[in-house]
Amino acid sequence: MRKPIQLLLVACLFATFGCKQNSETTTKTENTETPGAGQSAVKDENSAPNIVQVASASKDHSTLMAAVKAGGLVDALSNAGPFTVFAPTNAAFDKLPAGTVEGLLKPESKDALVDILGYHTYLGVLKVDYMQDGQELGMVNGKKVKITKKGDKTYINGSEIITSIPTSNGIIHVIGDVLLPK
Secondary structure, three states: OHHHHHHHHHHHHHHHHHHHHHHHHHHHHHOOOOOOOOHHHOOOOOOOOOHHHHHHHOHHHHHHHHHHHHOOOHHHHHOOOOEEEEEEOHHHHHOOOOOHHHHHOOHHHHHHHHHHHHOOEEEOOOOHHHOOOOOEEEOOOOOEEEEEEEOOEEEEOOEEEEEEEEEOOEEEEEEOOOOOOO
């Protein structure tokens, strides 16, 4: 009777230590982030894409992504959030006076660029269905935007929300204008 119990205990010990060793190995091989790099450096091909990954994959948001990179905000917008980003299209940036975008992308304009990008970002997830006519939202840069509803269309500071894209760390509302802080 003692021998089967001893064998069972030995088998349990091997199973326990064997599983522990495998889980440590798995953890080490799955963690591919670069030491000292931010959240954007984490490679995860199993989870839904975050705001930065979705916007980066969009041919209509290359100017926005250039601005996010120049503003040093890639890691911030890759974090857990949740965030609501009102994302101007490339055509929206094209509406700005000539040279505006190029000027904002210069290192000496980083503060102004971050202020403008902060005016497009809200902390939390705001679905269009939850937005109300006349509602004011406090944006990341500390300034407010105004929501307007006309029929089934929703506008932010007069710019129509064209479409909404849920992401793993929030939601992107595509808009046709660049919002400029007042």
